[in-house]
Amino acid sequence: MQPFKTLDDADLAGKRVLVRVDLNVPMQDGKVSDATRIDRVLPTIEEIAGKGGRVILLAHFGRPKGTVDKAQSLEPVAEVLSDKLGKPVGFAEDCIGPVADGIVANMADGDVLLLENTRFHPGEEKNDEDFVSALAALGDVFVNDAFSAAHRAHASTEGLTHHLPSYAGRAMQAELEALEKGLGDPQKPVVAIVGGAKVSTKIDLLSNLVEKVDCLVIGGGMANTFLAAQGRDVGKSLCEHDLADTARSILKTAEKAGCVVLLPSDAVVAREFKAGAENEVLPVDRIPADGMILDVGPASVGSVNEWIDKAKTLVWNGPLGAFEIAPFDKATVAAARHAAKRTTEGALVSVAGGGDTVAALAHAGVTDAFTYVSTAGGAFLEWMEGKPLPGVEALKA
The missing domain is CATH 3.40.50.1260 (Phosphoglycerate kinase, N-terminal domain)
Known part of the structure; x- marks a missing residue:
């Protein structure tokens, strides 16, 4: 009911x-x-x-x-x-x-x-x-x-x-029913993909998800902060070095909760951030001092897709790389298309949302193939953080 x-x-x-x-x-x-x-x-x-x-x-x-x-x-x-x-x-x-x-x-x-x-x-x-x-x-x-x-x-x-x-x-009913399938009462295993630039904007989100999902995939600039917190040199990559303790604390909470945190094992590295920039794929422990990580590499995408194959439910917020600029959109597009294929086969419930996510899935051409794509932005994020939403709570009362 x-x-x-x-x-x-x-x-x-x-x-x-x-x-x-x-x-x-x-x-x-x-x-x-x-x-x-x-x-x-x-x-x-x-x-x-x-x-x-x-x-x-x-x-x-x-x-x-x-x-x-x-x-x-x-x-x-x-x-x-x-x-x-x-x-x-x-x-x-x-x-x-x-x-x-x-x-x-x-x-x-x-x-x-x-x-x-x-x-x-x-x-x-x-x-x-x-x-x-x-x-x-x-x-x-x-x-x-x-x-x-x-x-x-x-x-x-x-x-x-x-x-x-x-x-x-x-529209409200469809959103709430999709969200219930995503995190409220999901079919397990549950995989969450969280990307985007900064850990600082998603601390509450990551802390909530590691208690609820079986695997948390971390991509985007956020992943660099976690890699640096593990002692790896990320060169000139976007990274919040001051959040190393926060990152380590999230990893510890995940370990206690039995949640696998999947960080990139390889990365697409360039010396400048522009379309068509010269780039190479390198293991994450071999990033040069003048290099920038701009996407996760093919081996990492393979690991993400293996988890998507195991999963019954996928929740997605944020791209895996700098998808707005080719060729740094490859990982996001590949994982999105794989999730879309599993969804259309009836093997996966896929719920996604947040501004960049909507744009990234549209760029991959898979918006209609996901179970539900939320255009709600802030409300979707607060729901993923496990916070009660006043407009929804009022309807329940």
């Missing part, structure tokens, strides 16, 4: 349904340049409207810090929503007060309305009770479909659940 209620449990016909969505999309010259986040919430909007609910969309855009900034208005998004839904989408120039009240009062069953940026009001990020009450007055039911904002206890993500019957939308 679900620990939270979904649209299956809600009576929506004739109801004013406040739906928190993530419409914080990239814009160029006043136009939406990537509609991925809009596409993710369409099923929820269509279902509520189809069941006769009056859909009132709540969203933030950018960081206006509680003041009105027309450059961060959601109005251009309403047009894109209208095109994608194939029906008119109304727009209110405020999310509370007489303007919003008047438009909501005139809605018919099945209508869709987008309210202006909730962050134009300081009460949104402060989760201010007066602001929450003003929002709640516009609706009969609350649906949260914005997992990516669930790590914030804001008025439109957490506050509303104390005023209205609350449910998870379809």
Whole structure:
């Protein structure tokens, strides 16, 4: 049984349904340049409207810090929503007060309305009770479909659940079900791949994972910090030498928990960081003083893929190398394609997320082959760190 209620449990016909969505999309010259986040919430909007609910969309855009900034208005998004839904989408120039009240009062069953940026009001990020009450007055039911904002206890993500019957939308539901398969109640063995530049940004993540997974693969610049902590010379590679004790402590915790930590055994080394730079593959204990590790080597990829073959569940956050620049994308692409193949064969549940990860999997051409790819960024990372997310906890209550 679900620990939270979904649209299956809600009576929506004739109801004013406040739906928190993530419409914080990239814009160029006043136009939406990537509609991925809009596409993710369409099923929820269509279902509520189809069941006769009056859909009132709540969203933030950018960081206006509680003041009105027309450059961060959601109005251009309403047009894109209208095109994608194939029906008119109304727009209110405020999310509370007489303007919003008047438009909501005139809605018919099945209508869709987008309210202006909730962050134009300081009460949104402060989760201010007066602001929450003003929002709640516009609706009969609350649906949260914005997992990516669930790590914030804001008025439109957490506050509303104390005023209205609350449910998870379809995108939120899909995300939570995928995450449950990834780390909540996964099929073992579980392998986690964690890459990226710095250990300092992922200490909580690594400390949580070594207690939960069977194998932790560490790649990217982070791996250099661990290699240096083991006494290896990493030359001019990106490395946080001041975190050597932290790295050793994580390795000790992993050993106690019976978690295998897989560090690179070989690396792709160059003298300069640029596309097509001359490079060589070297064992990690033979990195020259003027060399930079920019990707894990083929033997290391082989070891990663062997673990992917053993695994029933894979959780992935961060690339194995500097994938943005060829040829330092090879390891990430090879491991991603191998995981995708195992997933499509039905042998692996693969859950991935975080900004660089989404870009890396898209670069490898495997986004659709993974079980689930989260676009949530910060919320995905906090979930992987084992932290409770206020927007999700509120739905459970």
